[in-house]
Amino acid sequence: MYFCAFNLNCFFAMKTDSFKLRHIGPSEKDLNDMLSTIKADSIDQLIFETVPDDILLKAPLKLDKAMSEQEYSAHIQLLAAKNKVFKTYIGLGYHEASLPAVIQRNILENPGWYTAYTPYQAEIAQGRLEALLNYQTMVCDLTGMELANASLLDESTAAAEAMTMLFAVRSRTQKKENIHKFFVSEEILPQTLSLLKTRAIPLGIELVIGDHTTFDFSTDFYGAILQYPGVSGQVYDYASFVDKAHQSEIKVAVAADILSLVSLKSPGSFDVDVVVGTTQRFGIPLGYGGPHAAYFATREAYKRNIPGRIIGVTQDTNGNRALRMALQTREQHIKRDKATSNICTAQVLLAVMAGMYAVYHGKDGLQYIANKVNSSTDSLANTIESLGYQQLNTVFFDTIRIKADANKIKEIAEAAEVNFFYPDSETVSISLNEATTTVDLNAIISIFAKAAGKENAEIGSINPSTNIPDNLRRNTEFLTNEVFNTYHSETELMRYIKKLERKDLSLNHSMIPLGSCTMKLNAASEMLPLSNPQWGNIHPLVPITQATGYQEVLKKLEDQLTEITGFAATSLQPNSGAQGEFAGLMVIRAYHESRNDHHRNICLIPSSAHGTNPASAVMAGMKVVVTKATEEGNIDIEDLREKAEKYKDNLSALMVTYPSTHGVYESAIKEITQIIHDNGGQVYMDGANMNAQVGLTHPGAIGADVCHLNLHKTFAIPHGGGGPGVGPICVAKQLVPFLPGNPVITTGGDQAITAISAAPWGSALACLISYGYITMLGTEGLKESTEYAILNANYIKERLDGHYSTLYSGERGRAAHEMIVDCRPFKAHGIEVTDIAKRLMDYGFHAPTVSFPVAGTIMIEPTESESKAELDRFCDAMISIRQEIAEATADNPNNVMKNAPHTMAMLTADTWDFPYTREQAAYPLSYVAENKFWPTVRRVDDAYGDRNLICTCAPIEEYMEEV
Known part of the structure; x- marks a missing residue:
C-alpha cells in the first residue's frame, strides 16, 4: 500500500499554512494549462515578454519572511495587546461610539457588503444605493439642508471642500473683483484649520482666522466657516452672524457635530449654505483616526457644484422606482482640469453603517442617546463645580472646560487610565460620549477630587437635565420616514440588511473584472483584526x-x-x-x-x-x-x-x-x-x-x-x-x-x-x-501575485482573441495586468458598450470598466486572486455575448442585448413579448443556473433621474405631482 505521507514531494505539495496558496487563484495544474493557452513555456518567459528588461529588479525585495495565517493571527493579537485602551474624553471630533452588534456582524464583517464596488452599475447595486439614500436622508434631516452627498472622507477634508465649493460659486461681482478672503472661526477644530491652510494656499484663498463675535462682515470676504458646537464645547447662536453675512454676500459653512444636532437647532434653520461634519459617532469605531464617513449637506441650488457622489431616485425601463448615482457629469473623468474637486473615493461602507445606526435607533433612540450624553455632561459639570472648580462654558452639549492645573490633572488622570484634552496649562477639556456610564463619571470626578485634595463626590444616577436654552434647542422633526421607524428589533434589522445585501453583486458571488480598480481577494485573516x-x-x-x-x-x-x-x-x-x-x-x-x-x-x-x-x-x-x-x-x-x-x-x-x-x-x-x-x-x-x-x-x-x-x-x-x-x-x-x-x-x-x-x-x-x-x-508571495495578475490578464486576452480585439499591447504582444477591449465595431449591430455591461449581469458578472480610458471600450483586469475556472466562466460569458451581438441588427432594438438585464419579474410574468426564449434571457449558459444572480430592476433611466433630482427617501409620489 502507498502512503502519500511518506513521500516528501507529496507532503509539501500543498502547503496549507501558506497564505500565498489561499490568495492566488490558479493552481499548479491551472498554471500549465494557462501557459499553454498563452503560448509561453514559463512564467519567467511571460514576464520577459511583458516587462522591459531595463526596469526589472535585479534583486528580490528585502522583506521579512512570510507568516502563515495562524502566525499572523498570533502576531497581530500580540501587537493589539500593546495598545492601552484608556477611557478617553479628548473629543476634537472623535468620540467613542457603540457599534450595534447586528451592524458589526452583518455589514462590517460581511463580504457581501465590504467587497462590493462603487455602484456605477446601478442595476446590481440597488441594496447599497438604498442604504446610501437612507444616509443622505439622515444627514438632510439632522442638518436641515435640502441636499446631501453619499459621504466624504473626514470632517476636515469636507470643510475644505466647503471652502473651495463656495469659492467656485462666488457671485459674478466677487469673481470680477477677485474677492478671495475666507473667514475661519477660531473655534474651528485644529486639524480642520490645518487642512484649510493646505487647500487654500494653492488656490489663492486668503484665510482670516478670528472671533466670529467681532467679525466686521467686510465685503472683502466671499465665505466663512463656523464650528457648532465650538472646539471649546461652547454652543453659540449663529443666526445673527449668518443673517449679517448674507447681507454682505458672504456664504456661510458650519462644521457640526451630528449627534448634537439631535438636541440643537439645525444649521439649516438659521439659513446656512453648507453643513459638514463626521458621522463617526454613529456607531463607527475610533480606529486611531479612521476610516469614518464625513457628511456634506448644502442647498439644492449647488447640486452641480457639490463634491462627491449623490444617490438619486429614478425609474427603470418599466417605470418602476430605481436608484442610481445622480449627476454623474460631475465625476472628475468628465471635468478633468475644470473640476473644483478631485474626490474619487467616498467612505461608502462607513456611511452605510452610520445610516443603518440611524435606522436601528430611529428618532426616539437617537434622542435618548443625545439626551443621555447632554444630561451626563450637565451632571458632571455641576459635580466638578461643587469641588470648587470653575466650569467655563455657558452653553454646552457634551464638552466642558474646567479651570485647573492641567499638569496635575493629567498626571492623576493618566495614572487612572483616563485621557482628557489640555488646551493650555490652566484648562482641562472633557468631552463625553455615548459609551460614558455613571461609573465613568465618578471616575472622572475622583480625579478632580484628588487634585483638589477633597473628599470624593459621587453621581448616583443621571437625571434628565440640560443647560441648552430654548432658542438653541431643536424644535423641528427628523427621521420621520418609514425606514427609520420600522427596524428597531435585531430580527427586523438583520432581515432588512439581508434584503439589501441580496440586491448587490459583490466578490462573494463572482469576479469583478474592473480595469484600474483591482478587485482582488480581501482575505478574512486580514479583516478580522478590525x-x-x-x-x-x-x-x-x-x-x-x-x-x-x-x-x-x-x-x-x-x-x-x-x-x-x-x-x-x-x-x-x-x-x-x-x-x-x-x-x-x-x-x-x-x-x-x-x-x-x-x-x-x-x-x-x-x-x-x-x-x-x-x-x-x-x-x-x-x-x-x-x-x-x-x-x-x-x-x-x-x-x-x-x-x-x-x-x-x-x-x-x-x-x-x-x-x-x-x-x-x-x-x-x-x-x-x-x-x-x-x-x-x-x-x-x-x-x-x-x-x-x-x-x-x-x-x-x-x-x-x-x-x-x-x-x-x-x-x-x-x-x-x-x-x-x-x-x-x-x-x-x-x-x-x-x-x-x-x-x-x-x-x-x-x-x-x-x-x-x-x-x-x-x-x-x-x-x-x-x-x-x-x-x-512576503517577498516571494508579493512577486508571484504580480506575476499571476499578468498571467490571468494574458490568459483572458488569448481566450477572447478572435472574438474581440485588444486595443493596445506591449512590443511583444503581451498585456500588462489589464487590457482594453474594443467594442466600437459593434455599433454596426446597434450595440453599445453599455449593452455589454448590462448583459453581463444576466451571466452573473459585474461589467469591466466601461469607456475608460477610451470611449466605447471595456478595460478588463482579473487580478491574481481569480482561479482559471472563474476566468473561463467570464470568458465563456464574453464569447457568448459576442455571438448575441452578431445576431443583433441596428434596425431592431428588441433583442437580448438591448433588453438586458432581465429581472425575475420579467421571467415570471404571464406574458413574454420578446423574440427570444426566457431561458436565453436568464440562463444563457449552463453554469448560470448553478448560481443565478437576479438584478432587481431593469435598466435605469439616467436622464430621468437627473431631470427630476430626488436624493432622499421620501416617497416618490410626493415629487411626481410637482414634476
Whole structure:
C-alpha cells in the first residue's frame, strides 16, 4: 500500500499554512494549462515578454519572511495587546461610539457588503444605493439642508471642500473683483484649520482666522466657516452672524457635530449654505483616526457644484422606482482640469453603517442617546463645580472646560487610565460620549477630587437635565420616514440588511473584472483584526505611548511600502487615492519652493490619464499641459520632449501612470522620466496600476520621485462599495522633508506641509489590512501575485482573441495586468458598450470598466486572486455575448442585448413579448443556473433621474405631482 505521507514531494505539495496558496487563484495544474493557452513555456518567459528588461529588479525585495495565517493571527493579537485602551474624553471630533452588534456582524464583517464596488452599475447595486439614500436622508434631516452627498472622507477634508465649493460659486461681482478672503472661526477644530491652510494656499484663498463675535462682515470676504458646537464645547447662536453675512454676500459653512444636532437647532434653520461634519459617532469605531464617513449637506441650488457622489431616485425601463448615482457629469473623468474637486473615493461602507445606526435607533433612540450624553455632561459639570472648580462654558452639549492645573490633572488622570484634552496649562477639556456610564463619571470626578485634595463626590444616577436654552434647542422633526421607524428589533434589522445585501453583486458571488480598480481577494485573516476593540477604540490624538501596537504596525507598513516602491520614506496620512495624488503634488510644490523655484507650476499630464490627475494638479495650484499619445497608446515622447523643453523654466512635474492607463509597460519610461528631470521637473507616478509592479519593478527603478499607492486596490483593503480607500505617498530622498504633518501629533518631515487629512495617520484601522497582506505574502508571495495578475490578464486576452480585439499591447504582444477591449465595431449591430455591461449581469458578472480610458471600450483586469475556472466562466460569458451581438441588427432594438438585464419579474410574468426564449434571457449558459444572480430592476433611466433630482427617501409620489 502507498502512503502519500511518506513521500516528501507529496507532503509539501500543498502547503496549507501558506497564505500565498489561499490568495492566488490558479493552481499548479491551472498554471500549465494557462501557459499553454498563452503560448509561453514559463512564467519567467511571460514576464520577459511583458516587462522591459531595463526596469526589472535585479534583486528580490528585502522583506521579512512570510507568516502563515495562524502566525499572523498570533502576531497581530500580540501587537493589539500593546495598545492601552484608556477611557478617553479628548473629543476634537472623535468620540467613542457603540457599534450595534447586528451592524458589526452583518455589514462590517460581511463580504457581501465590504467587497462590493462603487455602484456605477446601478442595476446590481440597488441594496447599497438604498442604504446610501437612507444616509443622505439622515444627514438632510439632522442638518436641515435640502441636499446631501453619499459621504466624504473626514470632517476636515469636507470643510475644505466647503471652502473651495463656495469659492467656485462666488457671485459674478466677487469673481470680477477677485474677492478671495475666507473667514475661519477660531473655534474651528485644529486639524480642520490645518487642512484649510493646505487647500487654500494653492488656490489663492486668503484665510482670516478670528472671533466670529467681532467679525466686521467686510465685503472683502466671499465665505466663512463656523464650528457648532465650538472646539471649546461652547454652543453659540449663529443666526445673527449668518443673517449679517448674507447681507454682505458672504456664504456661510458650519462644521457640526451630528449627534448634537439631535438636541440643537439645525444649521439649516438659521439659513446656512453648507453643513459638514463626521458621522463617526454613529456607531463607527475610533480606529486611531479612521476610516469614518464625513457628511456634506448644502442647498439644492449647488447640486452641480457639490463634491462627491449623490444617490438619486429614478425609474427603470418599466417605470418602476430605481436608484442610481445622480449627476454623474460631475465625476472628475468628465471635468478633468475644470473640476473644483478631485474626490474619487467616498467612505461608502462607513456611511452605510452610520445610516443603518440611524435606522436601528430611529428618532426616539437617537434622542435618548443625545439626551443621555447632554444630561451626563450637565451632571458632571455641576459635580466638578461643587469641588470648587470653575466650569467655563455657558452653553454646552457634551464638552466642558474646567479651570485647573492641567499638569496635575493629567498626571492623576493618566495614572487612572483616563485621557482628557489640555488646551493650555490652566484648562482641562472633557468631552463625553455615548459609551460614558455613571461609573465613568465618578471616575472622572475622583480625579478632580484628588487634585483638589477633597473628599470624593459621587453621581448616583443621571437625571434628565440640560443647560441648552430654548432658542438653541431643536424644535423641528427628523427621521420621520418609514425606514427609520420600522427596524428597531435585531430580527427586523438583520432581515432588512439581508434584503439589501441580496440586491448587490459583490466578490462573494463572482469576479469583478474592473480595469484600474483591482478587485482582488480581501482575505478574512486580514479583516478580522478590525473587530478587535484594542484596535478600534483608540482615539487618534492619544499620547503615542498608549498606541505602541499601532505605532509598530504603521512604522512597519511604512517601511514595507518604502521598500516595495524603491523610495526613501512613506506617509500614510492621505485617506484616498485622490488625496494621495494631491499630497504628492503638494510635496513636489513644497520642494520647488524650498529651492526658491516658486514659479514652477506647469504640470504635464498624458491625454490618457485618469481624470483625478488633472483635477489634483489644479487643486495644487498647477497649470495643466496635456501631452499626446501615440496610436499604440504610449506617451508621444517627442511631444513630451517638446513641451518639457518649452516649459523648462516653469516645469513642476509630470504625472504618469505605470503601466500606462492603456495596460502597457511603456519601454521608454526611463527616457520619459529623464526628460522631466533634465528640464527641472519632478515625476509623480500614479499608483493605480501598482499591482503590475510589486516585486518585479518599482517607481524608483523607472525614475519617479513620488507615487501614491491605492491600498484599496493593490494592497487588499476592500472597496466597500466605493470606500474606504487609503492613498499613502512614497517619496524619494529629496522629498522626505516635506511629508505632511498634523497640528496636534507630530508627524511628517522636518519641513512638513500642513495636513492632508484630519488624523495624523489617516485611516489607520484600515492600514491593518494591508499590513496583514504584505506580512503574510512576503517577498516571494508579493512577486508571484504580480506575476499571476499578468498571467490571468494574458490568459483572458488569448481566450477572447478572435472574438474581440485588444486595443493596445506591449512590443511583444503581451498585456500588462489589464487590457482594453474594443467594442466600437459593434455599433454596426446597434450595440453599445453599455449593452455589454448590462448583459453581463444576466451571466452573473459585474461589467469591466466601461469607456475608460477610451470611449466605447471595456478595460478588463482579473487580478491574481481569480482561479482559471472563474476566468473561463467570464470568458465563456464574453464569447457568448459576442455571438448575441452578431445576431443583433441596428434596425431592431428588441433583442437580448438591448433588453438586458432581465429581472425575475420579467421571467415570471404571464406574458413574454420578446423574440427570444426566457431561458436565453436568464440562463444563457449552463453554469448560470448553478448560481443565478437576479438584478432587481431593469435598466435605469439616467436622464430621468437627473431631470427630476430626488436624493432622499421620501416617497416618490410626493415629487411626481410637482414634476
